[in-house]
Amino acid sequence: MTQPTIRRAAVIGSGVMGSGIAAHLANSGIPCLLLDVAPAQLTEEEAKLGLTLEHPSVRNRLANAAIAKMKKTNPAPLYAEEFAQRITPGNLEDDLPRIAEADWVIEVIVEKLEAKRQLFGRIEPYWRPGIVVSSNTSGISINEMAKERSEGFRGHFMGTHFFNPPRYMKLIEIIPGHDTDPELVKRMKAFCETKLGKGVVLAKDTPNFIANRIGTYGMLAVLREMAEKGYTVEEIDAATGPAMGRPKSASMRTLDLVGLDTFEHVVDNVRNNVADPAEQALFETPEAVRELVKGGRLGEKSGAGFYCKR
Numbered sequence: 001m002t003q004p005t006i007r008r009a010a011v012i013g014s015g016v017m018g019s020g021i022a023a024h025l026a027n028s029g030i031p032c033l034l035l036d037v038a039p040a041q042l043t044e045e046e047a048k049l050g051l052t053l054e055h056p057s058v059r060n061r062l063a064n065a066a067i068a069k070m071k072k073t074n075p076a077p078l079y080a081e082e083f084a085q086r087i088t089p090g091n092l093e094d095d096l097p098r099i100a101e102a103d104w105v106i107e108v109i110v111e112k113l114e115a116k117r118q119l120f121g122r123i124e125p126y127w128r129p130g131i132v133v134s135s136n137t138s139g140i141s142i143n144e145m146a147k148e149r150s151e152g153f154r155g156h157f158m159g160t161h162f163f164n165p166p167r168y169m170k171l172i173e174i175i176p177g178h179d180t181d182p183e184l185v186k187r188m189k190a191f192c193e194t195k196l197g198k199g200v201v202l203a204k205d206t207p208n209f210i211a212n213r214i215g216t217y218g219m220l221a222v223l224r225e226m227a228e229k230g231y232t233v234e235e236i237d238a239a240t241g242p243a244m245g246r247p248k249s250a251s252m253r254t255l256d257l258v259g260l261d262t263f264e265h266v267v268d269n270v271r272n273n274v275a276d277p278a279e280q281a282l283f284e285t286p287e288a289v290r291e292l293v294k295g296g297r298l299g300e301k302s303g304a305g306f307y308c309k310r
């Protein structure tokens with residue numbers, strides 16, 4: 001087994017986490033490619049400028065927007081604005097072959113098994129032994145995602161679960177699959193600790209692994225209390241945030257930061273994958289969250305969520 005020396009990375013998915021992970025890699029001196037889908041429609045502004053869907057700035061729109069945002073968000077995902085130069089934007093349709101230049105490919109797309117499985121099928125033709133491939137899934141089975149891939153690919157595949165925001169959150173869960181080379185897991189753990197400055201916990205491939213299994217359970221309990229006792233979003237956050245000594249983890253603010261659609265998928269993942277009906281019943285997405293998602297209020301990323309900003 002070739003051992004990983006991570007000189008370059010490729011991050012696929014430039015949303016909340018993909019952009020944060022790319023920024024943290026750049027902070028750590030690792031150049032990376034940041035890919036997302038090429039848009040199927042022009043924005044009004046692009047149409048006014050006379051651009052077409054083939055224009056590079058349109059095709060790379062999502063990754064470009066993510067890079068622009070990581071420079072100006074406060075607190076910024078980047079240690080220094082110029083580190084953005086280490087990130088090369090691209091799109092999946094044109095630039096996927098370029099992942100062959102990377103030593104580590106990190107999948108950070110929507111939290112849906114089928115989408116992730118399909119993406120790994122598209123990645124494999126450009127994969128070569130020595131490239132580590134990982135998923136940032138919040139809790140989808142690592143073995144299920146990779147089950148249609150070759151033995152060699154599965155040997156190099158694992159979960160590397162960063163927490164939000166990646167610049168600040170110290171934890172990474174590494175989740176080996178049945179076939180992941182244990183030596184590679186050790187090497188990735190050492191790399192994440194020494195080069196990325198993270199604290200790594202090895203987790204088993206069970207629904208939502210460790211931190212999210214517990215965290216989701218707790219968050220659902222908070223949402224139930226809020227609904228049953230008639231508390232407001234502000235009252236809940238006043239009782240679960242800075243006043244409790246948790247400066248960044250007031251509950252509803254955290255949900256807005258995570259993304260309510262992602263939270264919904266993460267809750268569904270446990271309910272659909274645990275055998276015990278009593279446990280299934282505990283992992284039910286509350287109506288309040290479903291309603292917000294239906295209305296396109298996904299949290300920070302859509303400009304509105306529990307906290308109304310539009």
Ligand code: NAD
Binds near residue numbers: 062162258
């Ligand atoms: P997001 O919604 O912000 O971004 C998802 C990105 O994936 C988007 O840019 C979208 O264009 C792209 N995408 C969607 N469907 C795709 C497809 N079929 N093929 C390729 N690209 C596609 O989501 P996020 O919050 O960044 O979450 C990404 C992953 O990270 C998920 O697996 C999520 O569970 C996990 N995660 C999220 C958080 C969090 O706090 N949001 C924390 C840890 C892990």
